[in-house]
Amino acid sequence: MMRVLLDTHIYIWRVSGNRRLPAHIRESIDKAEQVYVSTATIWELSIKAARGKLEPRAARAIDELEEHPFIVLPVRLKHAKAVRDMPDLHRDPFDRLLVAQARTEVLKFLTVDSELAGYLNVATPA
Structure with a gap:
């Protein structure tokens, strides 16, 4: 069973129909049995x-989450603690939390952020 967690930009591109969404990621979302969006994504x-740094289509994605067939993944204590054990490969706290959630929940993390690729090769703690 394939279960995936969408990075923030992937979520926005998917719900807005943005052409920047790569075909292989679109296909992974379509084939997945469970597609998760983190509350950290909505927080970000x-x-x-609030700072005026989102296009209107992206801003609508905040309120439209429940209209899509995605599973909301809340941030849990174990996710926050898992960030502590991650190598310092990326500075963005939201991205680090999303990777920690994917690793903790054994979800395939869908992103095009090449800086996060290093985390995909890091073994999860036993």
């Missing part, structure tokens, strides 16, 4: 919206 988008 809300901060950017």
Whole structure:
């Protein structure tokens, strides 16, 4: 069973129909049995919206989450603790949390952020 977690930009591109969404990622989302969006994604988008740093289509994604067939993944204590054990490959706290959630919940993390690729090769703690 394939279960995936969408990075923030992947979520925005998917719900807005943006052509930047790579075909292989679109296919992974379509084939997945469970597609998750983290509450951290909505938190990140809300901060950017409050600062006026989101396009209107992206800002609508905040309120439209429940209209899509995605599973909302809440941030749990174990996710926050897992960030501590990750190598310092990326500075963005939201991205680090999303990777920690994917690793902790054994989800395939869908992103085009090449800086996060290093985390995909890091073994999860036993």
